[in-house]
Amino acid sequence: MTITMHSYGLTWTDADGVPRASAVSYDKASADHRKAELEKAGATNIEILPVKPGDLPEPKA
Numbered sequence: 001m002t003i004t005m006h007s008y009g010l011t012w013t014d015a016d017g018v019p020r021a022s023a024v025s026y027d028k029a030s031a032d033h034r035k036a037e038l039e040k041a042g043a044t045n046i047e048i049l050p051v052k053p054g055d056l057p058e059p060k061a
Helices: 028-042
Strands: 008-013 019-021 044-053
Touching: 008 028, 028 044
Parallel strands: none
Antiparallel strands: 008 019, 008 044
């Protein structure tokens, strides 16, 4: 049996209007938890994106 781990990164706009992206990758449960933290902090346009090992998303302008 092979278990494949999927990695996710996040992009968002912070409360000051600055586009941001995660500097680390997460498993799905951790990405969902991080999204909830960002929502509580006032972030908008939060997206969870699949990423390949070694890759991270870029902030959206």
